[in-house]
Amino acid sequence: MERVLNKIYKILNGEGMYIPEILKVFPYVNNEKFRRYYSLLSKLCNKNVVMHCLAVSLYTYEVGLKLKRKGHNVDLDLAVFGALLHDIGRSKTHGINHGIEGGRIIREYNLGEKLALIVERHIGGGIPKEEAVKLGLPPRDYIPTTLEEKLVAHCDNLIIGTRRVDINVVVEKFRRKLSCDNIDHPVILRIVKLNDEINLLLGEEKLCHIECDVER
Known part of the structure; x- marks a missing residue:
């Protein structure tokens, strides 16, 4: 996983040659719009944020591809681009409002409401x-409603830094963060519900999460 991400990072930064292996795993390294969005992200954010966003993008692509093969109507480009930019607001703050700040940046650069x-x-x-x-x-709902929104939120939940984790790890992380004795907390329940919804769509291909082999 780390090997693949590092190669993707080098390719996008002009430090490495195109590698057929990487293009097969993540063809977006050769996508003009993806590279343009990556340039903006890397200009505004530090490397740790950039690497996390790349990890979420790769995971979103893999899961989105599985969903499409299952016949679900998902805009894979939109989801992957959204995953790449999901933490761009961390260029302003690492607080709970980084999503709001990110939305403002996206609108400022006229990248589209979706x-x-x-x-x-x-x-x-x-x-x-x-x-x-x-x-x-700001007083409004921030609940993901489209499949692309849900997919990005879900894949982001299942990545800590650049490491893929199981939903149980995520639940435990939030349980500690919220100082809960159990998982019966609205924040945790929404995360679990989203996980169950995506896995239901995936059917038998539901995610294994823990260090899945992307170096095939």
């Missing part, structure tokens, strides 16, 4: 209006 909404709605399993008000966010 991308802006993916960025705004990617946190956890989404943030409902009443919770947003308590958190000091």
Whole structure:
């Protein structure tokens, strides 16, 4: 996983040659729009954020491809681009409002409302209006509604840094973060619900998550 991500990073930064192996795993390294969005991301954010966004993009591509093969109507380009840009707001803040800041950046650069909404709605399993008000966010719903929004949020949940993890690891992380004795917390329940929804769509191809082999 790390080997593949490092090669993708080098290719996108002009430090490495195109490698057929990498193009097979992640053809977006040769996509003009993806490279343009990557240039913006890398200009605004530090390498750790960039590498995380690349990891989420790769995972989103893999899961999105499985969904398409299952016959689900997913805009793979939109999802992968949204995954790449989902944390661009971390160039302004690492707080809960980084999704809001990211949406503002997307709109500032006129990259499209669909991308802006993916960025705004990617946190956890989404943030409902009443919770947003308590958190000091603009009073509206930030719940992912489209398949592309759900896909990006879900893949982001299952990646810590650049490492793929199981949903149980995610639940435990949020349980500690929220100081919960159990998982019966609205934030955790939304994350689990989103996980179950994507796995239901995947059917027998549901995700194995932990260090899946992308170096095939």
